Amino acid sequence: MIKKFPHLSSPIQIGNITFRNRMFSAPMGGTDITNDGCIGPKSTAFYELRGKGGAGAVTVSECMVHPETDGSHAYHLDTSILNSLAAAAYTADAIRRHGAIPSLELSHSGMYAGTYMTDKSKQHSMNQWGPSDAVRPDGVPVKSLTKEMLAEIVSAYGNVAGLAKRAGFEMLMIHGGHGWLLNQFFSPYFNKRTDEYGGSLENRCRLAIEVLKAVREAVGPGFPIELRMSGSELFEGGYDLAEGVKIAQQMEPYIDLLHVSAGTYQRGFGDTHPSMFKDHGCNVYLAAEIKKHVSIPVATIGGLNDPQQMEKIIAEGKADIVYMARALLADPFLPRKVMANKEEDIVKCLRCFTCMAERAATSTRRCTVNPLIGREMEGCDITKAPESKKVVVVGGGPGGLKAAHTAALRGHKVILMEKESELGGILKSEQALPFKHEMYELSLTFAKQCREAGVEIRLNTEASKELVEQESPDAVIIAAGSSPLVPPIPGIHGENVTIVNNYYLEKENIKDNVVVLGGGLAGCEAAIHLAQEGKKVTIVEMRKELAPDANVRHRPLLLKQMENLVEIRTGFRGLEITPQGVLCEDSEKQQHLLIGNSVLCALGQRARRDVVEALQDTAPYVASIGDCAKVSTITNAVYQGYHAALDI
Template identity: 60%
Template sequence: MKRDYPHLCEPLTVGRVTLRNRMCSAPLGATDITAEGSPGPRTQGFYELRAKGGAAVVTVSELVVHPETDGSQMLRLSLKTPGQLAAFSFLADAIKRHGSVPSIELSHSGQYAGTYMVDKKGKQGLCQYGPSDAVRPDGLPVKALSHEQIADIVAAYAQAAALAKRAGFEMVMVHAGHGWLVNQFLSPYFNKRDDEYGGPLENRVRFAREVLAAVREAVGPGFPIELRMSGAELFDGGYDVDEGCRIANALEGLVDIIHVSAGSYQFGFSVTHPSMFREHGCNVYLAKQIKKHVDVPVATIGGLSDPRQMEDILASGKADLVVMGRALLADPDIPNKVMANRGQDVVACLRCFVCMAERAVTQTRRCAINPRIGREFEGMDVVPAAKPKDVLVVGGGIAGMTAAATAAERGHRVVLCEKESELGGILRTEQALPFKRDMYELGRSYARRCEQLGVEVRLNTPVDAALADEIGAEAAIVCVGSEPLALPMPCEDGARVLSIDDLYLDGAETGDEVVVIGGGLTGSECALLMSQQGKKVHLVEMRDGLAVDANVRHRPILLAEVEKAGIDVVLNARGKEVRRDGVVVTLADGSEQLVRGDTVVCAIGQRSRSAAVDALRDCAPFVRVVGDARRPANICTAVYEAYHAALDV
């Protein structure tokens, strides 16, 4: 068989272990962790899905090696806890039985202990430890580790590695990046010690060398050790890529793979986890530089999901392995698709941070476009229907396409009707925003999937009760979506007012000074786009904050982009009147202000197409209303409701 992506499909031997391809699953936090730190059944399913999808290595994250000095709510492994070793053994078995190498990340948060605690006030009672005495930006004091504590932590890394091997893991990863403890010792910013662990680089790498040497002694020769490091810290006072190369060179003799990430928790979440405002593969240059200075295989990571890009990274010698995190939540089957020459079928991650926001808020996992994530053991697999039915799906947006594809995959005969000339619904608007191109491509991916599954698609076909009766469906899933709200205020004759659809779908032109009314997620993104096009932009919001409907991970990143763009933000301002020269708003104190502009863009929200829904409520024995047609929300809600509706038919 001739491979479309020969470099990605090539095996690689590290130590005594052979990886079946060059695509690995990055460590992503577990889903259900018991109070004692054991992995629950959902965690097993969470990691097993990536193994089923064909990843060469599936790394479990994060195993806290020394709970005495690291109070984070993550996995722990100790013989003192009954059943804990067994739980990890079941987890390793679940990964191995699908041909993947099970690995586990050995971690210590250092001065960031408590980062993953849902009760953020709880970390106030923790003692934060690091290389040096310090005070965190949030005011928590950090206490320098003593020599005795350092020795104890080094021994704990070794013990955790030995137990992981005993449980059946075939590889370990030592986390030395992202501002965690090992990285804190490596960093001139965090490490202010004046003993043998601080000062010049040869001292700052001492702790890492001791940890790696202890782990090697614990697991023996031939057992692969992967070092995860930040190629550069990418903030003032941290080490740069040149020093990152020297660190890698100083440690390569103790490891089998160097996994090069970027940044630090404190200074750049969107750098370490590239947001939609950054290029795919924006951190690959760090791996490329480090690879020039070491002889062990180098892995790279950072917003990667396109097989063509990943193949080029390996073919051009920038790295030896590619690692995916969020991409394998959106589409766990990327490696299998690549191996089968089906790269065009990959469903790309949106980089919307729903997965990481859910982790921060509820300690579970959720993916906006993959309803199975974190719920793999809940009977949510697509299984053939006992009796195939005629299914009508009304609306060809993301909800409609999800419902149609899922129903067709179950063996139902599906007709999908869309009133427009193209599938995609609201996703079609995203083609206008360069930083949301992946969302537009999602619509195209789902349209191809519907075609491949034999869904009968009828474009330019609005559905009413008469047409539904004519089709005679046994089940109908109504996904007619929503429509923009109109401005609830008077508009002067001659004022130029545009909707988001006018702007994004119809290509309407604005003047040089734009007022965007509505500072939610859609309005904030619109203002950012207008600014990128060189317009002077004012963003008006009646609440006291922007993008309050954005998730907790994406929102601060978006707000930083708005601030960087220099957009004039007017909060606590309620629109009173649209004039030809701008918008008159009423401020919180009752005063009025004219926000000047030659074009007004309305982004105040959506409303369900309730009339269309009401007309179809009796169109079949089984009727389910999903997505924005039920209640305007987001892609995640639409996909989940549509998926479950199709499973229920």
């Protein structure tokens, strides 16, 4: 078999361990961490799926080595804690039995320890420890670690490393990036010490070297030790790439693999985890430059999900290994598909941050495009139904496509009726926004899955009650979606007005000066795109805040992206659309004419309840999913479609 991606697919030896390919699963935190820091069974299943999916290595994140100075609610590996070692051993085994190498990330949060996660009442009473006395941006005071404390921390790294090896982990990642403790010592911004741990670059690297020596002593020769570092802190006052190269050279004698990431707390979440507004692989240049100056293997990371791009990165010598996190949530089997030359079957990450927002909001894990994530213990394999039934799915959006594919895999005869000439539903409109094109691609991938599973797709077919009943289905899944909300504002049907859902069909109607009516997520993203095209854009929103429907991770990056691009008018209500623009009223009842030769209407969506009501008695089993049940998110549509099909 000739591999399409020979570099990605080739094994690599690090230390005494051979990894089956160059696609590694990056550290991702678990969700059912016990109160005393054990790895819960849901997290074990979560990590196992990455191993089953073909990754060369799977990193469990993150194990805090010294709870006395880092009270974060994270994993701990401690023989004094009942089940701690056993939980780690079961997790390492769950990964290894599928051929992946299990790795554990050892860490210390330093001044950013999340002590409040275990007991929020102690957030300001428990000490935060860092290189130097300081006050965090959130007002929490930080105390300088004493030399005695540093010695304890170094010893703790070695102790936990030995336990990790005993548990069956075959590689260790030492976290020295992203603003955690070792990064804080590297950084001239954080580290103001005047002893042998501060000042010169050599001194600032001292703690990390002591840690790495302690880990090596615990695990012995040949056991792979990986250091994760930020190639640059990416903010004024932090270290830059040139100094990142020097730090890497200082670390090189003590490690087997250098993992180059980017950014810190000071610069922000969107650099370490590149958003949809950034290019895929935007941080690869950091690894590529550092690799020129070291002789050990170098790994890179940052919004990577395209096999062709990743293959090129390795082929051109920019890195030896590519790490993925979100991409392996969206499709845990991405590595196996690459190895099998089936890259066209990959379900790509949308970089929508649902996964991370859900952790912040509910302490669970969820993925927009993959309903298995966070629920792996319920079973990852779709089994055949005891009896094959006839299923009609109404609507070819993301929820309907997921339902149809799942039902077909269950062995049912599935007919999908779509009233328009193209599948995709609301995702069709995303093809007009370059930074959201992967959402449009999702509809193509889901449609391909349906066709290959044997779903009969009927386009240009509006599912009336009579038409559906003619099929005598055993089950009907209604995924009719939503329709744009178009309120009776005078002038809203004028030639200068485009509904946001139709923008991809009517791009030529949008001139150089645009008023976007509606500041929800859809309106804000459209405004950013239009402004990036060089148009003058004003966004109008009745509420005081923009994009309240965006998740907690995506929203700050969205608002940041709008700065200096879009004129924002919140607290403005549209009264009338004229050829000159939009007449608005502010909270003081004062009227304003916002000038624009084009108006984009993005005032929300309305559930298509009429379709649900018409079809609710067309079969013994009827389920309504997605927007037609309640206007919500792609995440809910996909999840509901998947489970509605499993229930047949």
